[in-house]
Amino acid sequence: xxxxxxxxxxxxxxxxxxxxxxxxxxxxxxxxxxxxxxxxxxxxxxxxxxxxxxxxxxxxxxxxxxxxxxxxxxxxxxxxxxxxxxxxx
Amino acid sequence: xxxxxxxxxxxxxxxxxxxxxxxxxxxxxxxxxxxxxxxxxxxxxxxxxxxxxxxxxxxxxxxxxxxxxxxxxxxxxxxxxxxxxxxxxxxxxxxxxxxxxxxxxxxxxxxxxxxxxxxxxxxxxxxxxxxxxxxxxxxxxxxxxxxxxxxxxxxxxxxxxxxxxxxxxxxxxxxxxxxxxxxxxxxxxxxxxxxxxxxxxxxxxxxxxxxxxxxxxxxxxxxxxxxxxxxxxxxxxxxxxxxxxxxxxxxxxxxxxxxxxxxxxxxxxxxxxxxxxxxxxxxxxxxxxxxxxxxxxxxxxxxxxxxxxxxxxxxxxxxxxxxxxxxxxxxxxxxxxxxxxxxxxxxxxxxxxxxxxxxxxxxxxxxxxxxxxxxxxxxxxxxxxxxxxxxxxxxxxxxxxxxxxxxxxxxxxxxxxxxxxxxxxxxxxxxxxxxxxxxxxxxxxxxxxx
Numbered sequence: 193x194x195x196x197x198x199x200x201x202x203x204x205x206x207x208x209x210x211x212x213x214x215x216x217x218x219x220x221x222x223x224x225x226x227x228x229x230x231x232x233x234x235x236x237x238x239x240x241x242x243x244x245x246x247x248x249x250x251x252x253x254x255x256x257x258x259x260x261x262x263x264x265x266x267x268x269x270x271x272x273x274x275x276x277x278x279x280x281x
Numbered sequence: 282x283x284x285x286x287x288x289x290x291x292x293x294x295x296x297x298x299x300x301x302x303x304x305x306x307x308x309x310x311x312x313x314x315x316x317x318x319x320x321x322x323x324x325x326x327x328x329x330x331x332x333x334x335x336x337x338x339x340x341x342x343x344x345x346x347x348x349x350x351x352x353x354x355x356x357x358x359x360x361x362x363x364x365x366x367x368x369x370x371x372x373x374x375x376x377x378x379x380x381x382x383x384x385x386x387x388x389x390x391x392x393x394x395x396x397x398x399x400x401x402x403x404x405x406x407x408x409x410x411x412x413x414x415x416x417x418x419x420x421x422x423x424x425x426x427x428x429x430x431x432x433x434x435x436x437x438x439x440x441x442x443x444x445x446x447x448x449x450x451x452x453x454x455x456x457x458x459x460x461x462x463x464x465x466x467x468x469x470x471x472x473x474x475x476x477x478x479x480x481x482x483x484x485x486x487x488x489x490x491x492x493x494x495x496x497x498x499x500x501x502x503x504x505x506x507x508x509x510x511x512x513x514x515x516x517x518x519x520x521x522x523x524x525x526x527x528x529x530x531x532x533x534x535x536x537x538x539x540x541x542x543x544x545x546x547x548x549x550x551x552x553x554x555x556x557x558x559x560x561x562x563x564x565x566x567x568x569x570x571x572x573x574x575x576x577x578x579x580x581x582x583x584x585x586x587x588x589x590x591x592x593x594x595x596x597x598x599x600x601x602x603x604x605x606x607x608x609x610x611x612x613x614x615x616x617x618x619x620x621x622x623x624x625x626x627x628x629x630x631x632x633x634x635x636x637x638x639x640x641x642x643x644x645x646x647x648x649x650x651x652x653x654x655x656x657x658x659x660x661x662x663x664x665x666x667x668x669x670x671x672x673x674x675x676x677x678x679x680x681x682x683x684x685x686x687x688x689x690x691x692x693x694x695x696x697x698x699x700x701x702x703x704x705x706x707x708x709x710x711x712x713x714x715x716x717x718x719x720x721x722x723x724x725x726x727x728x729x730x731x
Contacts, residue, residue, distance in 0.1 A: 227405055
């Protein structure tokens with residue numbers, strides 16, 4: 193009886209260990225793949241899908257509103273950079 | 282002492298409730314609509330400015346150290362006090378200083394978007410924030426939830442008088458995180474948006490400003506959190522679903538007792554999250570044959586339920602796809618072109634000014650709708666599968682002779698530690714003899730067995 197219980201426990205542990213290894217491998221692979229992809233593509237798209245005020249506005253590259261001109265002159269803000277890149281595409 | 286801690290908790294609660302109200306008076310809307318005609322003033326961003334790469338690496342470092350400490354405090358030190366202190370630090374750093382961005386919960390969407398959009402470059406620190414807590418949960422349980430998650434911390438700080446959620450209601454509500462996770466993945470995969478960030482109830486607290494409705498939602502969550510511990514974590518958090526799965530397989534998980542359980546039942550009511558399970562022997566003997574029949578019936582029904590709910594999901598293609606900016610724009614253009622709407626919107630004005638052909642927009646919109654149809658099938662099927670698995674779980678019996686923690690739902694918060702007499706022995710507060718006595722005095726299970 194005790195032996196059977198031990199056997200079942202060992203089998204469960206074996207399955208658990210196997211599944212854990214698969215999940216760990218999956219997470220590691222996903223992380224490495226996305227890291228590699230992110231590295232080779234960096235700077236193409238904005239890092240989140242939160243809608244920015246001028247996102248989708250075709251007028252932004254030529255907009256003459258003073259704040260828009262000011263926005264275009266901010267080269268260090270990646271969010272604005274990404275908007276500009278998108279418009280050029 | 283007890284009175285003092287209650288007073289300090291009340292102070293924290295009062296502060297948390299006042300913060301968003303202060304912010305609300307300063308910030309009009311998160312993303313106000315632009316005016317294209319005249320006198321346009323471009324609104325300032327309320328989302329935090331991206332950080333320099335070096336600072337992002339500091340965030341990764343802080344996350345690693347915090348995760349390590351949380352695991353050490355829960356597993357090695359078994360110290361609720363240190364877990365609580367680390368939680369306060371995490372709330373201050375990842376919550377108020379980092380303004381709740383990036384967090385692993387929201388990172389689900391970035392990862393999904395990166396997997397489905399070939400042009401999207403996901404930042405390295407987002408990947409780390411997503412993967413690390415999951416890997417840790419795979420080996421040591423949900424120590425991230427215990428002391429590192431700022432959303433969990435803000436709710437933990439307001440737990441005043443936790444009550445048990447009735448089993449049936451808790452079972453029904455436990456499906457919600459799966460639904461939320463499925464929806465978030467579907468919307469991120471199709472590029473419709475990041476709903477987890479959009480409907481984060483606590484982000485307004487961290488940024489001292491949010492949309493009015495979200496402030497109300499956040500306040501309601503905190504108010505509810507005073508009597509139902511961590512309602513967002515338990516009944517909404519989509520990342521909690523993933524952590525739950527990982528934690529079930531964890532190699533080492535925190536236990537209630539540092540020694541052998543003597544079934545004294547002192548810990549029975551100590552967990553506000555309902556993660557402590559009673560020994561099976563204490564439950565009344567059930568009609569095994571009838572239960573096996575029910576189980577077989579559910580297993581036979583499983584493919585039908587999965588297919589049926591998949592079909593329902595696919596029928597949601599139209600309403601769900603409207604959440605995508607291009608689809609809603611295409612619908613507006615269609616209404617205007619057919620004369621059903623005479624007044625132009627800001628979006629349609631901008632689109633018409635761009636000179637892009639409407640046919641191109643319509644083609645894009647129908648392609649997105651097709652994606653939603655496929656996604657709806659998968660989402661519906663997933664929810665059907667979860668419902669069936671939850672039902673199957675009700676009929677599964679596991680032999681358990683002592684009190685144990687449900688590895689999936691346990692947040693490793695350490696609240697139960699001090700309830701165990703053997704923990705008191707370990708800390709040198711009582712003697713082993715006294716602990717034995719407590720067990721024999723209280724336990725009814727051993728008598729029941731005899």
